[in-house]
Amino acid sequence: xxxxxxxxxxxxxxxxxxxxxxxxxxxxxxxxxxxxxxxxxxxxxxxxxxxxxxxxxxxxxxxxxxxxxxxxxxxxxxxxxxxxxxxxxxxxxxxxxxxxxxxxxxxxxxxxxxxxxxxxxxxxxxxxxxxxxxxxxxxxxxxxxxxxxxxxxxxxxxxxxxxxxxxxxxxxxxxxxxxxxxxxxxxxxxxxxxxxxxxxxxxxxxxxxxxxxxxxxxxxxxxxxxxxxxxxxxxxxxxxxxxxxxxxxxxxxxxxxxxxxxxxxxxxxxxxxxxxxxxxxxxxxxxxxxxxxxxxxxxxxxxxxxxxxxxxx
Amino acid sequence: xxxxxxxxxxxxxxxxxxxxxxxxxxxxxxxxxxxxxxxxxxxxxxxxxxxxxxxxxxxxxxxxxxxxxxxxxxxxxxxxxxxxxxxxxxxxxxxxxxxxxxxxxxxxxxxxxxxxxxxxxxxxxxxxxxxxxxxxxxxxxxxxxxxxxxxxxxxxxxxxxxxxxxxxxxxxxxxxxxxxxxxxxxxxxxxxxxxxxxxxxxxxxxxxxxxxxxxxxxxxxxxxxxxxxxxxxxxxxxxxxxxxxxxxxxxxxxxxxxxxxxxxxxxxxxxxxxxxxxxxxxxxxxxxxxxxxxxxxxxxxxxxxxxxxxxxx
Numbered sequence: 001x002x003x004x005x006x007x008x009x010x011x012x013x014x015x016x017x018x019x020x021x022x023x024x025x026x027x028x029x030x031x032x033x034x035x036x037x038x039x040x041x042x043x044x045x046x047x048x049x050x051x052x053x054x055x056x057x058x059x060x061x062x063x064x065x066x067x068x069x070x071x072x073x074x075x076x077x078x079x080x081x082x083x084x085x086x087x088x089x090x091x092x093x094x095x096x097x098x099x100x101x102x103x104x105x106x107x108x109x110x111x112x113x114x115x116x117x118x119x120x121x122x123x124x125x126x127x128x129x130x131x132x133x134x135x136x137x138x139x140x141x142x143x144x145x146x147x148x149x150x151x152x153x154x155x156x157x158x159x160x161x162x163x164x165x166x167x168x169x170x171x172x173x174x175x176x177x178x179x180x181x182x183x184x185x186x187x188x189x190x191x192x193x194x195x196x197x198x199x200x201x202x203x204x205x206x207x208x209x210x211x212x213x214x215x216x217x218x219x220x221x222x223x224x225x226x227x228x229x230x231x232x233x234x235x236x237x238x239x240x241x242x243x244x245x246x247x248x249x250x251x252x253x254x255x256x257x258x259x260x261x262x263x264x265x266x267x268x269x270x271x272x273x274x275x276x277x278x279x280x281x282x283x284x285x286x287x288x289x290x291x292x293x294x295x296x297x298x299x300x301x302x303x304x305x306x307x308x309x310x311x312x313x
Numbered sequence: 314x315x316x317x318x319x320x321x322x323x324x325x326x327x328x329x330x331x332x333x334x335x336x337x338x339x340x341x342x343x344x345x346x347x348x349x350x351x352x353x354x355x356x357x358x359x360x361x362x363x364x365x366x367x368x369x370x371x372x373x374x375x376x377x378x379x380x381x382x383x384x385x386x387x388x389x390x391x392x393x394x395x396x397x398x399x400x401x402x403x404x405x406x407x408x409x410x411x412x413x414x415x416x417x418x419x420x421x422x423x424x425x426x427x428x429x430x431x432x433x434x435x436x437x438x439x440x441x442x443x444x445x446x447x448x449x450x451x452x453x454x455x456x457x458x459x460x461x462x463x464x465x466x467x468x469x470x471x472x473x474x475x476x477x478x479x480x481x482x483x484x485x486x487x488x489x490x491x492x493x494x495x496x497x498x499x500x501x502x503x504x505x506x507x508x509x510x511x512x513x514x515x516x517x518x519x520x521x522x523x524x525x526x527x528x529x530x531x532x533x534x535x536x537x538x539x540x541x542x543x544x545x546x547x548x549x550x551x552x553x554x555x556x557x558x559x560x561x562x563x564x565x566x567x568x569x570x571x572x573x574x575x576x577x578x579x580x581x582x583x584x585x586x587x588x589x590x591x592x593x594x595x596x597x598x599x600x601x602x603x604x605x606x607x608x609x610x611x612x613x614x615x616x617x618x619x620x621x622x623x624x625x626x
Contacts, residue, residue, distance in 0.1 A: 027607050034605035048361060246600075253599040253606065258586065260610035262579040265617070269578055270571060279567070286566040287559075292347035293566065294340050297573035304578070 001032050004131045009104065012131045016106055019123045030123055033130040040072070040129035041239040044154030045139040051162045052186045056222035057139045063232045065102050069135050072128030073105040074121055076140035076150065104128060118149040119259065125153075135239070152179055153252065156238040158231070160184045161200070163192030181238050184231060188219035273300065314345050317444045322417065325444045329419055332436045343436055346443040353385070353442035354552040357467030358452040364475045365499045369535035370452045376545045378415050382448050385441030386418040387434055389453035389463065417446060431462040432572065438466075448552070465492055466565065469551040471544070473497045474513070476505035494551050497544060501532035586613065 003011025019026045045057055057073060064071045108121060125136045140150050151157050159180040183200045185193050197217050204216060215234060220227035242248075273279045282300055285291030316324025332339045358370055370386060377384045421434060438449045453463050464470050472493040496513045498506050510530050517529055528547060533540035555561075586592045595613055598604030 031605050031607050034607075035602050038602065048363070050361070249600055250596055254592070254596045256606045257592070257595055257599060257609045257613065258583060260606060261586070261613050262582055264610065264614055265578055265582055266575040269575055273571065273574070279570070282570060283563055283567045286570060287562055289348050289351065292344045293569045293573060294344050294347075296570045297577065300570065300574050301577055 001029050004033065004127065005036060007132050012104060012127065013106075016124050016127050019127055020106075020108060020120055026123075030126065033127060036130040037126045038129070040125070040134050040136050041156065041242070042125055042136045042138060042154040043235055043239065044151035044157040045137055045160060046141070046151050046157065047160030047162075047184075047186075048141065051160045052222045053139050053160050056160060056184065056186055056220060056228070057137055059220075059222050059225055059228045060232055060235070061103060061137065062100070063228060064135055064236075065100055067232075067236075070102045070133045071104075072125070072131075072133035072136040073103070074124055074128075074136065074138045075105070075107045076117065076121060076138065104131070104133060118153065119256070119263070121150050122153055122256065155242045156181045156235055158182045158184050158235060160186050161196050162187045163190040163196050182215075182231070182234055183217045185217060185219045186222055188221050188227060189224075193219060269304065272304075276303075278303065314342050317346065317440065318349060320445050325417060325440065326419075328440050329437050332440055333419075333421060333433055339436075343439065346440060349443040350439045351442070353438070353447050353449050354469065354555070355438055355449045355451060355467040356548055356552065357464035357470040358450055358473060359454070359464050359470065360473030360475075360497075360499075361454065364473045365535045366452050366473050369473060369497065369499055369533060369541070370450055372533075372535050372538055372541045373545055373548070374416060374450065375413070376541060377448055377549075378413055380545075380549075383415040383446045384417075385438070385444075385446035385449040386416070387437055387441075387449065387451045388418070388420045389430065389434060389451065417441060417444070431466065432569070432576070434463050435466055435569065468555045469494045469548055471495045471497050471548065473499050474509050475500045476503040476509050495528075495544070495547055496530045498530060498532045499535055501534050501540060502537075506532060582617065585617075589616075591616065 001011075001015065004015045015029060017023070019030065043060075045053055045060070047053055054075070057075070061071050061073055106124060108117070108124065121138060121140075125138065128136050138150060138154060157179050159182075161183060162185070185196050185200070187193070197219060200217050215230075218227060218231040218234060220231055222228065279300065282291065282296040286293050286296050314324075314328065317328050328342060330336070332343065356373075358366055358373070360366055367388070370388070374384050374386055419437060421430070421437065434451060434453075438451065441449050451463060451467060470492050472495075474496060475498070498510050498513070500506070510532060513530050528543075531540060531544040531547060533544055535541065592613065595604065595609040599606050599609050
């Protein structure tokens with residue numbers, strides 16, 4: 001903890017692993033760190049697989065470090081049943097910046113319990129924040145509810161599209177459009193890039209969003225680096241502007257607290273039922289169709305004590 | 314309900330809408346239907362956006378209907394903030410089969426509460442089952458935990474890959490490989506199709522899975538229809554073989570019941586806290602950093618009564 005605040009990379013790496021794996025004590029460490037957080041801005045980079053998000057993140061990181069920022073990168077990878085963790089291959093492309101001073105990179109696997117990923121990413125981002133990384137890039141596949149939750153926790157969200165993924169772009173923009181701050185058309189040298197940019201423009205016009213005062217669509221080529229500079233500027237500009245919209249901050253805090261409460265209660269419920277023979281007989285009733293899942297769940301709910309909040313201070 | 318069992322399409326459509334939107338009474342309808350379910354086989358079709366899943370599903374459906382099956386299709390689409398529901402455009406391509414007798418198609422949006430999508434898809438599949446559709450195809454983007462949960466509920470899972478989505482295929486296969494029964498290399502006329510098939514073969518060899526007795530990789534062209542026939546045969550063959558692995562059936566029932574219990578408890582917790590001033594003061598403590606989210610959640614947990622299962626029969 002002290003090592004993390006003193007910006008020792010190895011102490012931070014240990015802390016992040018502990019937080020990610022929920023090693024006993026992680027919660028105490030997070031509690032102790034919390035007063036030292038709130039300075040970092042979180043940038044979410046999202047988009048379908050194959051869009052060049054990793055190399056774009058690499059480029060962005062390099063540019064931000066050049067500008068004097070300390071940059072933390074959290075890459076959310078689908079979990080692999082072989083490695084039991086994040087895919088190494090994908091990360092190898094990050095090697096350009098991964099050894100630079102002022103950069104800390106961590107891959108996180110998507111395994112684990114439903115909804116747990118979002119809290120995990122939030123906690124790791126917080127650890128990076130406390131360790132003095134003033135910008136945290138979270139790179140994630142933008143499909144799936146969990147992933148959307150993660151980018152919702154970002155201050156600025158860039159959605160990365162590429163030409164030739166017609167369905168992908170459409171599906172993505174629909175799911176994520178309401179939280180996108182900027183759109184990146186990567187691989188902009190490819191055929192169809194102009195069309196993708198035009199489609200996004202049309203969609204923005206349709207949504208009635210007022211974009212007159214700011215550029216929303218950025219063509220880039222993450223391999224050559226073309227277009228990354230103006231994108232970087234735009235992201236920093238947006239990050240500086242978010243400056244604590246108070247309702248947004250409250251709303252996020254409320255949601256996090258409620259999710260922590262829900263998750264812990266769910267854990268206790270599961271633990272309580274795990275050994276109970278009444279769960280097994282309920283399951284058997286469902287399997288044999290003497291009962292049904294909905295009635296079985298109702299009956300088990302009756303086994304728990306009052307769920308009302310205890311009133312009176 | 315009676316209309317659904319009598320296979321009246323309009324009655325089924327109404328029921329499905331009610332189940333999907335959780336209209337009051339949906340749970341009673343599901344309880345009443347449940348004894349009439351368990352006959353359908355669920356086929357999961359999954360893969361990254363842009364892989365041609367919709368047209369493949371279209372082709373598969375047509376082939377299955379030709380063989381005398383009644384086919385229900387559930388297409389999971391990312392929610393659109395414009396339509397407030399599933400994307401119409403994507404579905405338009407299904408028009409070939411959507412008016413055929415013996416076919417019922419429903420798009421489901423991914424909006425809604427975390428984890429709710431999976432239960433919703435399960436319930437809709439059950440309604441189709443009760444209405445005499447002996448095969449239910451669930452088509453979904455295979456990235457994201459929710460989507461993985463959905464395909465886990467399928468009896469047979471086909472993962473659709475395409476050439477030229479290097480990252481996509483890698484990310485996808487890693488996340489979903491443990492539940493894939495067959496792999497489809499769609500757009501097999503494209504450059505690189507052989508390489509994708511070879512990659513999948515190598516991955517299967519690496520995993521130590523014994524594939525000597527069955528074909529695992531199917532090249533298709535969902536536009537021309539090439540390769541769809543052997544894929545259809547393989548899916549039917551797998552569907553016939555799953556025939557009630559009893560542990561798998563129990564495990565699924567247990568998981569569903571536990572999730573229903575958890576979700577209802579979470580709902581009650583949220584409802585109980587929504588109006589409580591102690592939630593607001595906890596949130597304020599987090600925002601001002603007098604407190605932290607973890608301690609705030611602990612304090613709120615203390616407001617609830619005993620969470621232990623009431624012991625004794």
